[in-house]
Amino acid sequence: MLVWLLCTAIRCLAATWRVKRPPWPVPGACVTALWHGDQLPMMVLHRDMGMVALASLSRDGAIVAGVVERFGYGVVRGSSSRGGAEAMEGCLLALREGRRPVLAVDGPRGPAGGVKPGAERLAVAEQRPVVFGRIRAAGWRAGSWDRFLVPWPFARVEVEYGVWHPGEGPFAEAMSRLPPL
Numbered sequence: 001m002l003v004w005l006l007c008t009a010i011r012c013l014a015a016t017w018r019v020k021r022p023p024w025p026v027p028g029a030c031v032t033a034l035w036h037g038d039q040l041p042m043m044v045l046h047r048d049m050g051m052v053a054l055a056s057l058s059r060d061g062a063i064v065a066g067v068v069e070r071f072g073y074g075v076v077r078g079s080s081s082r083g084g085a086e087a088m089e090g091c092l093l094a095l096r097e098g099r100r101p102v103l104a105v106d107g108p109r110g111p112a113g114g115v116k117p118g119a120e121r122l123a124v125a126e127q128r129p130v131v132f133g134r135i136r137a138a139g140w141r142a143g144s145w146d147r148f149l150v151p152w153p154f155a156r157v158e159v160e161y162g163v164w165h166p167g168e169g170p171f172a173e174a175m176s177r178l179p180p181l
Contacts, residue, residue, distance in 0.1 A: 003066035010067070014044040017137075017151055021045060021159040026129050029095050032102040033119040033132040035180040036146035037112065039104060041135045041157050048072040052094040052101045056108055057083045074099065079108040088118065095126045105132075105175060110145040112180050120171035123164070130164045130171065134178040147180065 032051060034042050043053070052074035055065040065075045074094065078087025091101035103119045106112055123130045136158040139151035151157050164174040 003063060003070065006063070006067050007070045010040065010044060013151075013153060014041075016153045017041075017044075017155055017157045019045060019157050019159075022161060024049070025131055025161050025163050029098045029126075030100055030128050031091075031095070031119050031123045031130045032100050033105045033130050033175065034102065035112065035134065036104040036107045036110070037141070037148050037180055038133070038135040040149060041137060041151055042102075042133060042159075043068055043071055043073070045157070045159060046102075050099045052076055052091065052099050054079065054087055054091065054101065054103050056081075073102070076101065081108055084118075088122070091118075091122050092125060095122065095128055100131075106146070106180065112146055113176075115172040115175050117171075120166075123171070124166045127166055129166075130174075131161055132164065132175055132178060133159055133161045134180070135159060136181070149181075 053068040054076050055061040056079040057077050065077065069075055076087050076090030078084055094101045101122060105115045105119050119130050135149060137151035137155045139149050139155055142148040160178055162174060162178050164171050
């Protein structure tokens with residue numbers, strides 16, 4: 001019931017946003033990276049694109065998994081702190097099947113702006129690019145480490161993308177071009 005209520009509230013809120021989003025920058029399978037705080041608007045704006053979200057094995061992760069599944073995502077459970085090897089295998093399988101695994105690179109516990117190696121490892125292992133993005137929007141920001149964003153009703157929500165290819169220098173430097181807000 002909680003997942004249904006959350007999905008309904010998110011859909012109602014998102015229906016009011018004024019979205020500015022460039023075209024997806026690469027064709028086919030790729031790794032998708034984002035900041036934890038941008039998860040909500042990124043999830044809404046990229047639904048039904050063959051993406052596979054990584055959700056932790058925690059109780060909160062089960063809620064997140066339920067929500068993202070209802071938005072058209074596949075789900076792989078695990079994180080760098082628990083179930084990491086299985087999560088990595090699930091993401092590799094998704095890439096091999098032509099899908100796009102999505103990882104919040106500064107998690108599961110931060111710090112915000114810190115880049116964990118999972119997205120880069122996946123990209124290098126399969127020689128696929130990483131598309132990373134950031135959201136700009138006025139809204140409520142949680143007081144948590146990730147500054148989780150919930151854009152206001154009728155807010156202008158802008159997406160900015162960057163692309164990193166294996167061999168182009170450190171991935172963390174590429175991500176720093178679009179730092180979390």
